[in-house]
Amino acid sequence: MKGRRAGLFVLVLLLIIGLLSDVTLLPLVAMLGIMALLAVELWEWRMFKHVDYQRELGHTHLFPDNRTTLSITLRNRKFLPLPFVNLHDLVPVGITLEQIETQPAASPNYRVLARAFGISSYQQVTRQYTILCPQRGLHRFGPANLSASDPLGLSISRATINEIDRLIVYPRLLTEPELGLPLRELLGTIRASQRLLTDPVVPIGIRDYTQSDPLKSIHWTATARRGQLQTRIYEPVTALTVMCILDIETIVPSYLGVNKFQGERLISMAATVCSALHKAGHAIGLWSNAALVEGNTAIQLPPNRSPKQASAILEVLAQMSLYSRLEIAKFIGREQSRLPLGATVLLISAVDTPAHRSALARLREYGYAPVWLYLGQHAPKVAGVKLIHSHQREP
């Protein structure tokens, strides 16, 4: 800036000298330089005024291997055109821009999408890309750096757009061969011990009338046919309350690191089981000792059978990191009082430690029905705990 101003001063001086000394070429060249410098000043002054940058994703939530669009729009709402605008936008490594090359960024979690724009007065330019999302996770786009120069490329102005866009890619839902066990076995046969509630819309048979039966349940047609009072039998309404507890630890002790394959399989298994249970009409909740990618809050979704619960669970699982905040036994011990009475506790884990066994045994003592979905290599045995074993070798 200082050098340019000094140059401007010298050129003005040369212009004056040239005009006074009757040397024709000198003022001509000086004027050329002055015009170039003034143009540079003008562009530098008004470069990013009334300029907007917008990033838009076709979807904000996706399943793995789905495609969506990424649109970037640069808008110039002024007369002064921007002949050269270089955009360096950060895109997460977990997504792939189809047929577009990206460059390495300073952070290993990001790549740089480098594009050049040329925008006239009052113009907006939108560029659309197709992105493929192969990996589960919370993918953040941005911030973006804009650098623009005047038409001569003699000065460069920079701006940072701090807006962040998020794309959530849900965990992969496992198919039955990947699951390693039939889903029906996992859900089991559930029988209601007492038919407290029945569904009056779905009669499943008739039986002889007893005094405790309400009059409205008498099947008058069948009574007439048989000659004695008959009562309708309705389908019992039975729904479980399942608390799914996901232990994200894959290597014991946890400071030795994580097994990425097992970690992702744990999350996918939890997503599959929770989705299936929710689809079957059960109230499902999720606890985990994993840390979230953003924030340090504990993962505690209370059981619910509302339609939004499935997407809430998938969203949380998508944002889960593979690092644990706390040992699962300690976590269960601390939060046990919050478990709903009579709930089925489904522990999903890939490691087997005495602490796990004692935590499950304690749950059994307190009247809960613990089920252990174990993804490790050798199936453990714990008295009074239903164990389901599903192991898949790491490719």
Add this chain to the structure above:
Amino acid sequence: MINRQSAKLIVLLSACIAYSSLISVVLNSLDSAGEQPSAVWRWPIFVFGTITMVSLRMRLRQRGAIITAAAAIGIAMVGWLWIRSERSGQELVLSGFGVGFLMSRAINSDQWNHDWLQQLFWRGLGVLVAFVALGPVMTRGALEQPGLLQLFIIQALAFVAACLFAIMLDQSNQAELQTPPMLGWSSLFTLALVAIPLLLFGVADGQRSILGLIFGAFMDGLVLIAGGLAVALSWLVGWLIPSFKPNQRPPIEPSMPEAVDPSTLMPEETSQISSWLGDLLNIGVAIILIMMIAWLIYRVVHWLRDFETKPIAQGEVVIEQSIWSFDSLREQILERFRRKKPWKLDTNDPQVQKVRRIYTQFLELGEDHGQPRSKHQTAHEYGRGYAQQQPTNEPAIAELTAIYTQARYAEQLDAEAVARAEQALKTIQKQQP
């Protein structure tokens, strides 16, 4: 497609034309005898320069390029001085060596990058200014002749324009960008930048028409190339066919008219018809010329448009939309003249008001440098974001933010808070990149 190599070629070609023009001007300034001596010198120098540069482009490094260029120019100058030994050639050698040095720098491919191009531009401009300042003295005033002056100005400025053009191309052809946006617009801007001073001076001097001035700049270079080729061709033909001597025909001796009988003269109408025919022919030729120029312009514009709108990369969809509306324009113009509402400061303390005004200046400064404060951002959040962009300003930003927070939320303000806030703002303003 124009890529970096093409940009180099444009610069080199333009440098070559400017070089030959400069040398011819200098030669002209020293050769007062002939009517058009430059015609004799310009094409061989042009061809010579081209051959030198092409040979230098092959594999020679910078030092070799400089030495070769200097040696070639020096030999040419010695040859010229040998022919006209009665005059001093000191200034010729000096100026020739200077231009040769610039050229050899231009053709050194190892240092071809954007920064270097900018340096070349400013150094070239500096050399030009120095030459213009010293030229009249060196050439004993002969450089100030109007015709030669125009020629030199146009071609020397064409070199500068080519440098600027190459800068733009170079910037737009970086490997990661893959696109030359607004190429046509920038080229026009450069041409305008070069042409406006020329037009101003041309109009002021009244020496050339505007069209002639612009047209002359292009034509002169073309004539150089075509002339060189024509001479080379005639030389080749002469060498291949020794009997073909196009310039060896004996001159036609004019014969004295004999006495004419007035009764045998043609009637008046015949000469009038021939005059009309001549006019018609002239008009026809002019129309054809104009149509050719229009077609040429159409092709160039078409090419530029194709170039700008071609698919940037596979897998990328580009949508360009105009967002111009009269309302938005009116709003922006009115915004310039509308008086800003004074800030309603919920305090009567003048110290607090001053601090908040200083902080407002800081926010405006940030907005000018692409760091506008969002509505959801607190002062500290904004300060941290700003400081990340300008680490050298971090202490000053932190201090100003702290003083503002104190002024905004605390009941009492430090006695020296205003002075410290002003100092912090000055520091930030000074260290702006």
